[in-house]
Amino acid sequence: MSDLPYGPPVRVSPFIRFGRWSLLTVGIAYGAFHQNRLSKKEALFREKEAKEKVIRDEKLKAEKAIAAAAELKALEELSTPKK
Amino acid sequence: MASAVGKLPSLVNTAIAQARPKFGIFMKYAKVELAPPKLSEIPQIKAGFAKLLTSAKTGAWKNQTVKQATLNVLVGAEVLFWFYIGECIGKRHIVGYNV
Numbered sequence: 001m002s003d004l005p006y007g008p009p010v011r012v013s014p015f016i017r018f019g020r021w022s023l024l025t026v027g028i029a030y031g032a033f034h035q036n037r038l039s040k041k042e043a044l045f046r047e048k049e050a051k052e053k054v055i056r057d058e059k060l061k062a063e064k065a066i067a068a069a070a071e072l073k074a075l076e077e078l079s080t081p082k083k
Numbered sequence: 084m085a086s087a088v089g090k091l092p093s094l095v096n097t098a099i100a101q102a103r104p105k106f107g108i109f110m111k112y113a114k115v116e117l118a119p120p121k122l123s124e125i126p127q128i129k130a131g132f133a134k135l136l137t138s139a140k141t142g143a144w145k146n147q148t149v150k151q152a153t154l155n156v157l158v159g160a161e162v163l164f165w166f167y168i169g170e171c172i173g174k175r176h177i178v179g180y181n182v
Binding site: 006013041 | 115117127131158172174
């Protein structure tokens with residue numbers, strides 16, 4: 001141990017080392033659990049969103065068609081001179 | 084530019100050569116200071132818990148010098164941060180959850 005430049009290593013209290021290792025393992029478990037939970041939640045949300053997107057797109061398409069027809073009609077009325 | 088790219092392997096090699104003895108020193112310290120607790124140390128761990136509890140109950144934690152209190156807070160924070168390191172390992176991402 002004489003080749004160590006910063007003196008002999010500190011004897012860290014076993015309680016502190018126990019705290020470090022137990023919190024590390026608890027953290028790994030916590031992270032893995034929430035990763036699992038949140039990715040499941042997100043997958044469900046994406047599925048729902050994909051279903052709703054089809055409906056929403058159709059609705060938007062219909063609205064756009066109606067708006068386009070109304071615009072065309074208005075333009076026609078404008079371009080036809082009133083007697 | 085080409086010469087800089089040509090120098091890269093030698094730069095990496097010198098970096099590794101310089102870092103190796105330092106890493107060895109780190110490992111020698113880590114083997115003692117970061118070692119996981121042994122089964123034979125359970126009584127000491129229990130004693131640590133008991134000490135913490137009695138100091139919390141009796142209010143002995145208020146009778147510390149500022150230096151002691153600072154050191155204890157820093158050690159406590161260090162121990163707590165291991166939890167967040169563990170969380171990052173568990174979620175396999177550094178910032179936030181990658182869903």
